[in-house]
Every structure is written in structure tokens, then in C-alpha cells.
Amino acid sequence: SVLAGNDLDTVLWSRSKDHADELNASRMNAKYLPGVLLPEGLRATSSIEEAVGGAHAVVFVAPSSAMREVARLAAPYITNETLIIHATKGFEIENDTLKRMSTVIAEELNRNEEEIVVLSGPSHAEEVVSKCPTTVVTACRITEAAERAQDLFISPYFRVYTNPDAIGVEVSGALKNIIALGAGLSDGLKFGDNAKAALLTRGLAEIARMGTAMGANPLTFAGLAGVGDLVVTCTSTHSRNWRAGSLLAQGKALDEVLQTMGMVVEGIRTTKAAHTLAAQYNVEMPITEQLYHVLFENKSPKLAVEALMGRGRTNEIEEIAKTTKENWLL
Numbered sequence: 438s439v440l441a442g443n444d445l446d447t448v449l450w451s452r453s454k455d456h457a458d459e460l461n462a463s464r465m466n467a468k469y470l471p472g473v474l475l476p477e478g479l480r481a482t483s484s485i486e487e488a489v490g491g492a493h494a495v496v497f498v499a500p501s502s503a504m505r506e507v508a509r510l511a512a513p514y515i516t517n518e519t520l521i522i523h524a525t526k527g528f529e530i531e532n533d534t535l536k537r538m539s540t541v542i543a544e545e546l547n548r549n550e551e552e553i554v555v556l557s558g559p560s561h562a563e564e565v566v567s568k569c570p571t572t573v574v575t576a577c578r579i580t581e582a583a584e585r586a587q588d589l590f591i592s593p594y595f596r597v598y599t600n601p602d603a604i605g606v607e608v609s610g611a612l613k614n615i616i617a618l619g620a621g622l623s624d625g626l627k628f629g630d631n632a633k634a635a636l637l638t639r640g641l642a643e644i645a646r647m648g649t650a651m652g653a654n655p656l657t658f659a660g661l662a663g664v665g666d667l668v669v670t671c672t673s674t675h676s677r678n679w680r681a682g683s684l685l686a687q688g689k690a691l692d693e694v695l696q697t698m699g700m701v702v703e704g705i706r707t708t709k710a711a712h713t714l715a716a717q718y719n720v721e722m723p724i725t726e727q728l729y730h731v732l733f734e735n736k737s738p739k740l741a742v743e744a745l746m747g748r749g750r751t752n753e754i755e756e757i758a759k760t761t762k763e764n765w766l767l
């Protein structure tokens with residue numbers, strides 16, 4: 438929508454021919470964005486060759502679980518000159534390996550990971566298609582690539598910043614979904630506003646700890662892809678992660694919640710991924726750990742909160758200083 442609104446010839450790929458035909462005939466995406474008329478310049482196709490062949494830029498936004506499959510399908514029709522952007526918020530989990538989306542795309546397209554642009558930030562689709570003012574980041578180590586992506590997307594209602602720290606932007610986009618699940622759970626259990634503010638703040642601390650251990654610049658977590666996306670996902674009723682958390686609070690089983698949602702809830706797989714990453718990198722992620730017990734080991738949320746509240750005493754400033762002093766990239 439944003440690209441077509443900028444008068445760029447834009448093709449949307451769907452694996453379903455019926456879905457692509459319906460989009461073209463009605464100019465609406467009835468299942469995912471009901472009631473919204475899409476821009477005239479936007480075409481849909483179920484042919485991946487037609488969608489990406491000869492394209493100046495390709496934007497990958499499949500759910501993280503489908504990214505490798507989709508990138509593999511697209512690979513034969515993409516040249517080395519094509520600008521590659523992705524906006525997916527999750528990790529690939531395969532057996533014991535965990536990969537960021539840029540790594541997965543780079544492997545499938547046989548490209549250098551550092552050329553891939555990550556687009557992220559507080560940007561619920563429902564508001565973007567309604568042209569509500571929205572701000573995002575295009576992140577890439579190669580400034581020219583980040584700026585090319587910025588040029589394509591920037592518009593009067595869609596402001597795009599650049600950031601060289603693709604790792605930080607990518608990791609914060611994925612990890613904030615875990616905290617949003619927790620915020621939905623907390624709201625559903627009527628734990629109150631203090632608890633949610635604590636979840637956001639201490640959630641950001643553990644996202645920053647994990648991100649910097651993976652090579653991110655700690656300043657990224659104070660930006661749009663960090664605190665910005667964390668705030669919107671933990672507070673907006675558009676958020677699927679927040680909604681899934683609030684359904685879990687009603688006592689529904691995880692499978693039932695996922696069926697009710699009918700859309701991707703990235704935070705669930707990401708909780709599993711982050712639980713493993715925390716052990717691999719030896720990083721403390723207490724909220725993620727407790728959420729892991731709740732989601733996958735049937736721990737009651739009340740006991741999880743007790744465990745969080747009863748942790749050893751910590752000096753807040755010393756702990757933040759530790760995160761920011763180490764692992765500086767830039």
C-alpha cells in the first residue's frame with residue numbers, strides 16, 4: 438500500500454491464486470484488512486516469477502516460519518542488483534540452530550547478509566493502510582542500501598529513519614513480541630498499569646542485554662524499532678501477540694488461542710528461540726524464561742509473577758551500565 442501509494446509499480450505475491458484474484462477484483466484484502474480499499478497501482482499475483490522477476494526491490498514479509506521456503510521460491514528470479522528488504526519479526530528455529538531473518542534470506546539468495554535491509558518499527562498494518570502517521574526504520578550496515586529503502590517508502594504519512602545497526606533493529610523487532618504476550622497476559626489477569634509499565638521497562642532491559650550480546654548497538658533499543666515497537670505492541674489492541682496473551686489469561690490452551698487468532702503470533706515461537714539464545718549467550722532473560730514456563734510447561738501466570746518479583750535484589754543503574762559499556766559496535 439505504501440509503495441503503490443508512492444506511484445511505484447508494486448506487485449503483491451500470494452501463494453493462493455484465489456486470494457490474488459480476489460485482491461485484484463475487489464481491491465480489498467477481506468480476511469486480513471477488511472473494509473480497506475487498496476491503492477489502484479497495487480496488483481496481486483500467485484506467480485512468484487511475475488512478482489519478483491526484474492524487480493528493482495523485493496520486500497519479504499512472510500511469517501518467520503515460512504521465510505526460508507518463500508526466499509527459496511523467489512531466489513531463481515532475483516538478481517544481485519535487486520535491493521532486498523525484509524519486515525519479518527522473528528527467528529528461524531530449525532533443530533538446534535537459530536537464525537535471524539537476514540541470515541536466512543542471504544543464505545537462500547546467495548547474498549552477503551550485510552546487504553539486506555531490515556524495515557521495522559511501530560507499524561500496525563491496520564493503521565498504515567488507513568494512512569495514520571507512522572514512523573519506521575530501514576536498517577543496514579551499507580548506508581546506501583538503507584537510504585534506497587528509505588527513498589522507496591518515505592511518504593507524508595510514513596516517515597522513515599535509517600540506522601546502520603541491522604542486528605539491533607532485527608533482534609528488537611523479534612524479541613518485543615515476547616514482552617507483548619506477557620503484557621496481554623498481565624492485562625487479561627488485571628495485574629494493573631504498574632505491572633505493565635514494569636514489564637515494558639524490564640522487558641526492554643532484557644531485549645537490550647540479548648541484543649548487545651548478539652552484536653547490536655545498545656542505542657538502537659532507545660529507538661523506533663526498540664522502545665517504539667515495544668510500546669505499540671504491548672498497548673495496542675491491534676497486536677496479535679497482546680491479544681494472544683489476553684486469551685491465555687482467560688485460561689484457554691495455547692492451541693485453542695492460535696486457532697482463534699487465525700493469524701501469525703510470532704511471540705510464541707520467539708519465546709522458544711529466545712529461551713535457547715539466552716542459554717547459548719549466557720544472558721539473563723527472566724521475563725522470557727517465566728513466559729516460556731507458562732507457555733510450554735503449564736506454569737500458572739501467578740507463580741511466574743511470584744518468581745519474577747522474588748528475584749535477587751539488583752542495582753538498576755549498574756546493570757544498565759553493564760549492558761551499554763560492553764559490545765559497542767559503532
Ligand SMILES: NC(=O)C1=CN([C@@H]2O[C@H](COP(=O)(O)OP(=O)(O)OC[C@H]3O[C@@H](n4cnc5c(N)ncnc54)[C@H](O)[C@@H]3O)[C@@H](O)[C@H]2O)C=CC1
Pocket residue numbers: 452469498499500501503506507524525526527560561562563699700701703
Ligand atoms: N501485521 C502487522 O501489523 C505487522 C506484521 N509484521 C510482521 O510481518 C510478518 C507477517 O505478519 P502478517 O502478514 O501480519 O501475518 P498474517 O498472519 O496476517 O499473514 C501471513 C500471511 O502469510 C501467508 N503465509 C503463511 N505461510 C506461508 C507460506 N509457507 N508461504 C507463503 N505464504 C505464507 C499467509 O497465507 C498470510 O497471507 C510477521 O513476522 C510479523 O511480525 C511486521 C510489522 C507489522
Ligand SMILES: O=C(CO)COP(=O)(O)O
Pocket residue numbers: 526558559560561562614617666669670675676677678679701702703
Ligand atoms: O509488529 C507489529 C507492529 O509494529 C505487529 O505486532 P503483532 O504481530 O503483535 O500484531
